[in-house]
Amino acid sequence: MDSFFSIYVWPGIVMVAQSLLLLVCLLVFIAYVLLADRKIWAAVQLRRGPNVVGPFGLFQSFADLLKFVFKEPVIPAGANKAVFLLAPLVAVLLALSTWAVVPLADGWVIANINVGILYIFAISSLEVYGIIMGGWASNSKYPFLGALRSAAQMVSYEVSIGFVIVTVLLCVGSLNLTDIVNAQHDGLGTRMGLPASFLDWHWLALFPMFVVFFISALAETNRPPFDLPEAESELVAGFMVEYGSSPYMMFMLGEYAAVCLMCALTTILFLGGWLPPVDIWLLNWVPGIVWFMLKSMLVFFMFAMVKAFVPRYRYDQLMRLGWKIFLPLSLAMVVITAFVLKLAGWA
């Protein structure tokens, strides 16, 4: 009985506690990311943004949460009820479950699996189902059009994201996210004889892929300028037209969880994860999680700024960018990277 406890029960309790802690921190973080998004957007437009609830509007997201939860969910008469309610659940559960494999600092990861990056890629390719199911189950024109747009968009940009990930994996030689960060200890900078620094991270060596990944991440998470599934000037609110109260909130939560994940993934793949920018004792002394958060927030700031000042793409332009520019570019980079690694003997 003792062994049963030490093999199954205790690790189970630890795992559940870790997951709960991560989820709570993540949800609070997302609340402030949402606020930051609105504040940055407001600042670009010379507005104040939310500033009434709490000091500087810091509790705005929680006020919104209460408002959504206490409203009555309205289900359209013609809707497919089960799928209609399942869709937001799918969206938010998938977006949150990807966080299980993200290493926040050295060893700070719930599931350190061998195929971590594939897991993230697989789960984020499933996120399209929340949107398609919601759009279809609403049984109305605009949601359906929004869902179709979104399905085509997300499938297209996954292709180039896949190739970008392959390029990074070629340089690392492992699918484990912790290994990917550790591989950025040495890179271009150390090969030139410099001490370990931010020049070693993949963003410099694979700069075109960094740009492609950033833009594809915008498209994959339906962020402006690629927010065509919910383009308000054409489709009212796209796949979310018929949603209100808590189901709508779940869609929003899933969307922001996916955005935060893409920021974290950019940090891990290209910005050296929890590694300090320069390898000196003072910066090494700062905990890795702080660097990870700082870098993720920097990426999110770029996400928010893009939202604030880039006009929305037209749908055919979006498809052209994905298939005719990013796909050949990333495919060529895979081949070039493989050749360079092989010829230079670094692989």
Place this chain on the structure above:
Amino acid sequence: MGLQAIFFYLFAFIAVASAFMVISAKNPVHSVLFLILVFFNAAGLFLLTGAEFLAMILLVVYIGAVAVLFLFVVMMLDIDFAELRSGVLQYAPIGMLVGLIVAAELVVVIGGSVLTPEAAKAITMPIPNPASRTNTAALGDVLYTNYVYFFQIAGLVLLVAMIGAIVLTLRHRTNIKRQDVSKQVARTPATAVEVVKVKPGQGV
């Protein structure tokens, strides 16, 4: 036994139950959604056997891409459900025959491995130790060395199929205006703008 067995029965039960729902659901969109659940549980079963790479590829390829297209097509088509279900009994004998053949094949394969366990030793490739080599790396080891030609041929077949699909559906209309981005970018004020001095009362 233990946790593995519990998870095996969980995944297997949900997979079989939702496979049944795929063929019995009234609405084709529900059928596809149940099919996705089957794939998902199959990926879970792969994970239990330690085939983590196959599990993830199943998720990416089948659920992330193939099933999306499936759902796309089923949602777009205007299907008359009553008409669709009218011919079910007509196809029942063929369906049963296919099921019987698959069952017989399974019996042959599983029975063979049970009766002659020494047949498994005929594998010429050395099986790497799972502790020292991840199965992603092990798959890569054989796929790009011993089986590189088969791998390339499989890729070629897919390429031909893709080109075939494009050729069959490509319809290039000539009488419409198309956007040529490089042409637009190449335009300069010198070629695009003509400055006209208009005198009052005369027009251009």
